[in-house]
Amino acid sequence: MSETIIGIDLGTTNSLAALVNEDGPEIIGPPEDPCMIPSLLSRNGSRWLVGEEAREHLIASPANSVYSVKRLMGRGFEELEEEIRELPYQVEEAQRKLVKIRIGEESFTPQELSSVILSRIKQKAETHLEKPFEKAVITVPAYFDDAQRQATRDAGKIAGLDVVRIINEPTAAAIAYGLDEKKQGYVAVYDLGGGTFDISILELKGKLFKVVATHGDTRLGGDDIDRVLVNLFQKSLLEQYPDLDLEDPSCRQVLRKTAEEVKIALSSSIETEYTLELPDKGISHKRILTAEELNLLLEPLLKRTFESCSKALSDAGLKKSDIEEVVLVGGSTLVPAVRKGVEAFFGRAPHVAIDPYKVVAIGAAIQGHLLAGGRRDFLLLDVVPLALGIETLGGTFSKVITANTSLPAEESEVFTTHVDQQTSIEINIYQGERELVQDCRSLGQFKLRGIPPMKAGFPLVEVSFKVDSNGLLTVSAFEKRSGTEAQIEVIPSHGLTQMEIDAIMEASFEHAVDDFNRRQLIEFQQSAERVFKGIELNWKVAEEVLSENQRLSIRKQMDVVKQTMTTDDAQILKAELDNLGDLTRPLADSAMGRAVLEELQQQNP
Amino acid sequence: MSEVSSKSFSCEGCGAKLVSCLFCFDCSSLQSISEESDYFSALGISSEFDVDPDLLEEKFQHIASELHPDFYLNSTPQEKRLSERASTLLNQAYDTLKDPFKRADYLMSLKCKNVKWNDRVLPPTFLQEMFTLQEELDEMLENQDQQGLLKMREVLENRFQDLESGLLPSFRMLDSVEEPETVLEKLQMNLNAERYLRRLLDRIKIEETT
Structure with a gap:
């Protein structure tokens, strides 16, 4: 194979990477250390803790920790109000209605934060694959609009990735199951993750995958299942210990942990025994829960997902019986009650052969494999998800490219001026399906300048929209009578300009150098401490085998090292440590000092 | 006005006769896009109104x-550009030809390259009929008469059907008559009428979504 193009599922709660190798598509890395991390970040000084290592920090210093960044990607401050209220970290309004997340004295765009997760994924994958790579296919929810897709692409760019394709998560899941081999039909993709629920209806026609309807609940997922169990435990505890403080942090921790364990246990057995251990309160509360009881508890949650399913079906103008395949995505679909519920709702057994945590990343990897030239037996024909157009008189939305147009696409429309002697026209670009721009998503704007003064309605302004096969939109304008072409500067409404991306990349490179120095500094400081300890422990030996002069220079050099430890240059510290090593060599070379030698060699290479 | 006949293209590389003017299946090579290429030759079907939807679909997928x-991610920049342009053209061709009105419009533009048709002239009784319908529609919209709107939608959709079913016979007649101008003029009027109807239907659809 000529090239490595990996597939990345950049999720709200988890992110992971997969690749097609000789054995087929697989999550990168050995099973005990897969390329899969929780989408969590925590700021520690000037460096990031990512994934598992950020989890501890999340509890200890919530103000410095960030999760669910995906919910903020490519969105504006005003449309996120409700979302922001529920997040423990501080979200502020930045230039052009962008949002930024404030951590201490610094603030970051969602793109930057996602790029930190992507960098870690890239790093991990490169370690396992033992080679660097740049190209990746990244998945996004089917309902993501152009701004959200662009934000995802920018996050990739900042992380040093060449995002060769953005594909829809449900489509990736369908590819993972090889549903592209089916000639035609409708596929339902039921995605219940940690904190979000999505249902997508896909239409398969030959090689074309089209998302015909999507619906969802951005506040429904596995966390809610845990909450149902925690509530059950609380009730049960209160029955026996009415005065118990349930809000106690350690108590909450125990309940949450047990909920997780019970959920997993009941995925494979019909009943489980659990014990709520609260040693500081002298409580050991033992109970049994059956799968059937859990099913009853989960019914209201499942009902909400099926309401979404019904809405998606009616949006698509379909009946349940029109759905020929059902695909499960997201860790929460491992719960048997969820599987049974889905089967009952659609009246057919869902596909479960592929781990629902991994299925999206695997589909992305298969698409990456095709793009790398590894196969050409299927083709994903992507479409424009929502109509693209411009604002015309009275705030109406004039569509130039309609929804579901296959990519790559190019369309143009001719517009004119409304005012006599108008020499410039502002072109506002929108995306959506509604008739008024106020109900659509603003994507950006630019000005066509230098039109010769003419009567209103006389200029012929041709506006062309071009969307390439990677979904990148470019808009241009041309006044036909004068031949004036637009000086196009598209300012993304909720995105980053190329200049901003460059600045972030430069800063993160500086940080990387900084981070590296800091890590080294910490390492050398620690090894200096160990060397000091070793010298002190063996000072008696030194008094026997070394001259007074030698001992004096060791003492002097120890002081020098101590001083350089307080500066922040790792390289100087290393040099002084080496000097100390030279001075202590005679001590180490002596028979009695052999133990010291070994210690010093191990600790100060 | 010019006669439209199915054009024939041969491969720039191996000289084989091309199915689609965009690609040679004999030597697997992208073709440069010539002035002569049109939507029909892009899809490799003959330039006539009567198009078999299944064949269109099959051709589209085969060529796409x-x-x-x-499939050109690792190719030369020229090939990449050509593949983007050819795919765009193929998509446009498919979207246009699968819709009977768009197809008719496109075919008219090919047949009457140098003739400027009046895009406002409508069939004789059509305008009268539409004025009445429009007045009714305005009233219904004002009174939020959902029942009436539903019925109106049905009436408009039936008129749509009538117009659509008139297209094929007209295009057939075009090929058999000595003086095609009158047929062409009638076709153009029907296409104008279609646009008019679509605008009315859109007004109802907007009402339904808000």
């Missing part, structure tokens, strides 16, 4: 799975 940029 050779042209698509996904």
Whole structure:
């Protein structure tokens, strides 16, 4: 194979990477250390803790920790109000209605934060694959609009990735199951993750995958299942210990942990025994829960997902019986009650052969494999998800490219001026399906300048929209009578300009150098401490085998090292440590000092 | 006005006769896009109104799975650009030809390259009929008469059907008459009428979504 193009599922709660190798598509890395991390970040000084290592920090210093960044990607401050209220970290309004997340004295765009997760994924994958790579296919929810897709692409760019394709998560899941081999039909993709629920209806026609309807609940997922169990435990505890403080942090921790364990246990057995251990309160509360009881508890949650399913079906103008395949995505679909519920709702057994945590990343990897030239037996024909157009008189939305147009696409429309002697026209670009721009998503704007003064309605302004096969939109304008072409500067409404991306990349490179120095500094400081300890422990030996002069220079050099430890240059510290090593060599070379030698060699290479 | 006949293209590389003017299936090579190429030759079907939808679909998929940029990611920049352009053209061709009105419009533009048709002239009784319908529609919209709107939608959709079913016979007649101008003029009027109807239907659809 000529090239490595990996597939990345950049999720709200988890992110992971997969690749097609000789054995087929697989999550990168050995099973005990897969390329899969929780989408969590925590700021520690000037460096990031990512994934598992950020989890501890999340509890200890919530103000410095960030999760669910995906919910903020490519969105504006005003449309996120409700979302922001529920997040423990501080979200502020930045230039052009962008949002930024404030951590201490610094603030970051969602793109930057996602790029930190992507960098870690890239790093991990490169370690396992033992080679660097740049190209990746990244998945996004089917309902993501152009701004959200662009934000995802920018996050990739900042992380040093060449995002060769953005594909829809449900489509990736369908590819993972090889549903592209089916000639035609409708596929339902039921995605219940940690904190979000999505249902997508896909239409398969030959090689074309089209998302015909999507619906969802951005506040429904596995966390809610845990909450149902925690509530059950609380009730049960209160029955026996009415005065118990349930809000106690350690108590909450125990309940949450047990909920997780019970959920997993009941995925494979019909009943489980659990014990709520609260040693500081002298409580050991033992109970049994059956799968059937859990099913009853989960019914209201499942009902909400099926309401979404019904809405998606009616949006698509379909009946349940029109759905020929059902695909499960997201860790929460491992719960048997969820599987049974889905089967009952659609009246057919869902596909479960592929781990629902991994299925999206695997589909992305298969698409990456095709793009790398590894196969050409299927083709994903992507479409424009929502109509693209411009604002015309009275705030109406004039569509130039309609929804579901296959990519790559190019369309143009001719517009004119409304005012006599108008020499410039502002072109506002929108995306959506509604008739008024106020109900659509603003994507950006630019000005066509230098039109010769003419009567209103006389200029012929041709506006062309071009969307390439990677979904990148470019808009241009041309006044036909004068031949004036637009000086196009598209300012993304909720995105980053190329200049901003460059600045972030430069800063993160500086940080990387900084981070590296800091890590080294910490390492050398620690090894200096160990060397000091070793010298002190063996000072008696030194008094026997070394001259007074030698001992004096060791003492002097120890002081020098101590001083350089307080500066922040790792390289100087290393040099002084080496000097100390030279001075202590005679001590180490002596028979009695052999133990010291070994210690010093191990600790100060 | 010019006569439209199915054009024939041969491969720039191996000289073989091309199915689609965009790609040579004999030597698997992208073709440069010539002035002569049109939507019919892009899809490799003959330039007539009567198009078999199944054949159109099949041709589209067959050709798309050779042209698509996904298969040219590691190719030269020229090939990449050509694949993007050819795929765009193929998509436009498919979208246009699968819709009977768009297809009719396109065919008219090919047949009457130098003739400027009046895009406002409508069939004789059509305008009278539409004025009445429009007045009714305005009233219904004002009174939020959902029942009436539903019925109106049905009436408009039936008129749509009538117009559509008139297209094929007209195009057939075009090929058999000595003086095609009158047929062409009638066709153009029907296409104008279609646009008019679509605007009315859109007004109802907007009402339904808000």
